[in-house]
Amino acid sequence: MLKKIVIILVAVFGVLLAVPTMFPNSAKHFPSWIQPISLGLDLKGGAQLLLEVDTDTMLHEKSVQLYDEARTAMINRDKGVIRFSDLRNINGTVSLVVRSKDDISKARGRLRSELGEGVDINVDGSKVTLSYSEKQRAQIIEDALSRSIEIVRRRIDALGTKEPSIQSQGGKYILVQLPGVDNPERIKELIGQTAKMTFHLVNEDISADQMAHGHAPSGTEFLPLMNMPSQVVPVYSRVEVSGESLTDSKADLDQQNNMPVVTTVFDSTGARKFARLTTEHVGERFAIVLDGKVLSAPNIREPIPGGRGQISGGFTLQEAKDLAVLLRSGALPAPLRVIEERSVGAGLGADTIAAGKLGSIIGAAFIMLFMLLIYRGFGINADVVLLVNLMTIVGISALLGATLTLPGIAGITLTLGMAVDANILPFERIRDELRTGASPLRAVDIGFDRALKTVIDANLTTLICALVLFQFGAGPIRGFAVTLSIGIITTLFTCIPLSKMLIDFQMKGKNRKVGFEK
Amino acid sequence: MQLHFMKYRKLSYWISGALVLISILSLGFRGLNYGIDFAGGISMEVSSKASDYTIDKMRKDLAAFKPELQSVSGGNVLVRIGLEKGASEDMQNKAVADIKNIFGDRVSYNQVQIVGPKIGGELIRGGILAVLFSFLLMSLYVWIRYKGGYAVGSLISLVLDFILMFGFFSVIGMEFNQTSIAVILMGIGYSINDKVVNYDRIEENAKRYHKMPQGELIDLSVNEMLRRTVLTSTTTLLGMIALYLFSGSALQDFSLSMIFAIIMGTLTSVYISNVVLYHFDLRKDN
Numbered sequence: 018m019l020k021k022i023v024i025i026l027v028a029v030f031g032v033l034l035a036v037p038t039m040f041p042n043s044a045k046h047f048p049s050w051i052q053p054i055s056l057g058l059d060l061k062g063g064a065q066l067l068l069e070v071d072t073d074t075m076l077h078e079k080s081v082q083l084y085d086e087a088r089t090a091m092i093n094r095d096k097g098v099i100r101f102s103d104l105r106n107i108n109g110t111v112s113l114v115v116r117s118k119d120d121i122s123k124a125r126g127r128l129r130s131e132l133g134e135g136v137d138i139n140v141d142g143s144k145v146t147l148s149y150s151e152k153q154r155a156q157i158i159e160d161a162l163s164r165s166i167e168i169v170r171r172r173i174d175a176l177g178t179k180e181p182s183i184q185s186q187g188g189k190y191i192l193v194q195l196p197g198v199d200n201p202e203r204i205k206e207l208i209g210q211t212a213k214m215t216f217h218l219v220n221e222d223i224s225a226d227q228m229a230h231g232h233a234p235s236g237t238e239f240l241p242l243m244n245m246p247s248q249v250v251p252v253y254s255r256v257e258v259s260g261e262s263l264t265d266s267k268a269d270l271d272q273q274n275n276m277p278v279v280t281t282v283f284d285s286t287g288a289r290k291f292a293r294l295t296t297e298h299v300g301e302r303f304a305i306v307l308d309g310k311v312l313s314a315p316n317i318r319e320p321i322p323g324g325r326g327q328i329s330g331g332f333t334l335q336e337a338k339d340l341a342v343l344l345r346s347g348a349l350p351a352p353l354r355v356i357e358e359r360s361v362g363a364g365l366g367a368d369t370i371a372a373g374k375l376g377s378i379i380g381a382a383f384i385m386l387f388m389l390l391i392y393r394g395f396g397i398n399a400d401v402v403l404l405v406n407l408m409t410i411v412g413i414s415a416l417l418g419a420t421l422t423l424p425g426i427a428g429i430t431l432t433l434g435m436a437v438d439a440n441i442l443p444f445e446r447i448r449d450e451l452r453t454g455a456s457p458l459r460a461v462d463i464g465f466d467r468a469l470k471t472v473i474d475a476n477l478t479t480l481i482c483a484l485v486l487f488q489f490g491a492g493p494i495r496g497f498a499v500t501l502s503i504g505i506i507t508t509l510f511t512c513i514p515l516s517k518m519l520i521d522f523q524m525k526g527k528n529r530k531v532g533f534e535k
Numbered sequence: 536m537q538l539h540f541m542k543y544r545k546l547s548y549w550i551s552g553a554l555v556l557i558s559i560l561s562l563g564f565r566g567l568n569y570g571i572d573f574a575g576g577i578s579m580e581v582s583s584k585a586s587d588y589t590i591d592k593m594r595k596d597l598a599a600f601k602p603e604l605q606s607v608s609g610g611n612v613l614v615r616i617g618l619e620k621g622a623s624e625d626m627q628n629k630a631v632a633d634i635k636n637i638f639g640d641r642v643s644y645n646q647v648q649i650v651g652p653k654i655g656g657e658l659i660r661g662g663i664l665a666v667l668f669s670f671l672l673m674s675l676y677v678w679i680r681y682k683g684g685y686a687v688g689s690l691i692s693l694v695l696d697f698i699l700m701f702g703f704f705s706v707i708g709m710e711f712n713q714t715s716i717a718v719i720l721m722g723i724g725y726s727i728n729d730k731v732v733n734y735d736r737i738e739e740n741a742k743r744y745h746k747m748p749q750g751e752l753i754d755l756s757v758n759e760m761l762r763r764t765v766l767t768s769t770t771t772l773l774g775m776i777a778l779y780l781f782s783g784s785a786l787q788d789f790s791l792s793m794i795f796a797i798i799m800g801t802l803t804s805v806y807i808s809n810v811v812l813y814h815f816d817l818r819k820d821n
Contacts, residue, residue, distance in 0.1 A: 202632055358631075360644070376779075377774075377778065380773065387769065424789070471732055475729075479728045485665050
């Protein structure tokens with residue numbers, strides 16, 4: 018008796034889970050954890066971007082940093098200078114040659130203590146090579162990935178996109194899903210910029226000849242102007258103030274000429290640095306550099322002590338707004354590249370879901386009709402079980418937070434067709450038993466008993482297939498795998514016990530005949 | 536009525552061999568019709584908002600991008616641009632932005648897909664790895680559950696399924712994309728399910744009829760299961776046929792290839808995975 022109650026409760030619960038999905042209007046009567054299944058972008062419309070973190074560029078930048086740190090460590094005045102030569106950075110591996118053989122172990126100790134555990138130090142004769150350890154590189158990439166996700170989220174939030182989903186995928190990718198967005202060009206533009214902003218002094222001692230030949234002296238770079246790339250500005254490589262010190266930025270209109278500008282506010286360190294820069298270099302020019310391009314290079318007319326700045330650069334108002342968003346959300350640790358984009362219009366999504374629904378409902382109806390034709394009375398059982406199974410698959414998917422996609426709908430129909438096997442197998446077994454002369458009651462008992470083993474074996478092998486699919490697959494493949502796995506589990510734990518119970522119930526009738534006997 | 540599958544054992548092998556040969560030849564010479572998922576490229580489905588902005592005008596406007604334009608259902612136009620050798624993601628993104636500029640307000644976008652050159656290779660590797668791994672695990676299960684002979688039998692027919700599925704995609708020339716990989720794997724899932732059900736009966740009968748010659752034993756078991764085999768594949772096929780007929784273009788390739796997978800999985804169960812058991816001693820413990 019208890020068993021029967023449990024079976025009924027499980028079935029009722031499974032069906033209830035699916036009610037908000039089947040009848041969206043009813044969702045408000047359900048607790049928050051029983052809600053309609055969420056639809057994939059292919060069904061509700063929206064854009065999906067796959068971004069790749071440019072780890073090569075970032076590791077290169079890190080090696081440049083390592084190069085600087087190695088130099089600083091070796092010429093540390095407090096601890097004594099260790100003489101060296103031939104400091105190089107070749108493909109991320111920094112090397113140097115220690116002048117005196119006696120200094121080698123001292124150099125190794127110094128570099129170890131100054132550079133930390135994350136750097137592998139190899140000594141070959143008097144040559145020392147430095148590179149980030151495998152573990153450190155993995156850490157660097159992981160940090161960059163999580164920081165990139167954070168910044169992408171801030172940028173997308175700033176645009177007011179509803180319910181964006183931003184998650185890492187496969188170690189160096191970021192999957193961005195934007196429901197309801199059917200033209201992601203603007204978002205791509207915003208994500209596509211690193212937005213690394215730095216303030217430099219302009220090198221005024223460059224001759225026209227040097228400019229013409231593009232020979233920048235060491236410590237100076239020729240950077241193109243953002244809105245006139247043919248023209249370059251000679252700036253010192255040294256960063257005076259970095260964009261990381263910005264606490265706020267807004268698009269505004271310049272009070273004098275009504276041109277769009279971006280106003281910025283520095284934090285206290287940044288404000289101090291900026292005040293000193295503008296005090297010591299009145300009359301000189303400084304350059305505001307964004308991602309290697311000069312936004313503007315204004316004259317310093319007077320010291321700016323308050324930590325407030327204004328960036329002009331011949332922007333349109335939209336450009337000024339975008340730049341403000343970028344500066345507010347911070348610079349990406351590495352460039353991001355959009356390597357895949359898929360977007361679906363809301364109209365097409367609605368058509369797709371209608372078509373998918375129609376096909377699967379008719380499919381389920383076909384199967385049910387067929388079972389009635391073949392098994393008559395028992396066919397009704399099979400059909401009830403099939404409906405419960407369908408609802409439970411949908412309900413559990415919703416409960417687990419799975420997303421329903423078009424391949425998922427197709428997968429449900431396929432799973433239903435296969436799940437009917439859990440009815441066909443015992444029914445056929447019962448037929449066999451009846452033919453060998455068993456009484457109806459006994460035939461049903463033996464039939465279910467024997468078939469159970471087969472059903473479990475068959476479903477477990479299929480479950481292995483589904484789990485492997487889930488582990489290795491992406492996108493639609495995963496959708497199938499989830500549907501298939503849930504279908505197998507509901508088949509084993511809902512359909513078989515329920516089917517047996519319903520048939521036992523039928524057999525209790527007066528004539529005690531097996532349903533499909535004529 | 537008893538059907539004699541064992542008698543036509545050799546014929547089954549010859550036919551399977553021939554089909555494998557056709558599949559491999561087709562894969563070698565024709566290859567697969569890789570869709571954008573694997574080959575990379577740009578695909579846009581647009582609908583014209585102005586009645587005089589026809590597919591011919593679009594073709595003229597986009598000539599510089601060397602697109603393939605095609606009218607699809609609902610009066611929409613499918614624009615496809617293959618991935619040129621050496622093209623980067625940035626170039627692709629720029630091309631799409633340029634095309635959107637050219638179209639301006641004259642069209643609305645139903646679907647836009649841009650797939651860069653990198654993704655395809657990783658997906659194919661992942662897919663093949665998944666298949667091999669699932670073969671191994673499923674055979675291992677069959678081995679532990681039954682006996683070595685059954686494991687070899689299921690493995691042989693799984694590999695056969697695998698080759699014939701790829702052959703199907705190649706011979707028909709159906710677009711091969713991520714969904715195709717899922718179809719192949721689900722087809723394999725269906726197929727192994729079917730095989731295990733038959734093996735279960737063969738094992739049971741092997742215990743029950745000690746003295747029956749092995750060929751007869753297999754014939755008997757397959758015949759006993761035949762009604763079930765046909766009924767289950769029919770119900771599954773009914774679901775797929777409904778999708779094919781009523782779910783429009785989006786699921787047509789899926790349902791058609793799945794129909795093939797189900798028929799093939801059923802046939803390889805009956806004619807191959809059971810029949811090869813003849814070559815193993817099913818009563819010996821191993």
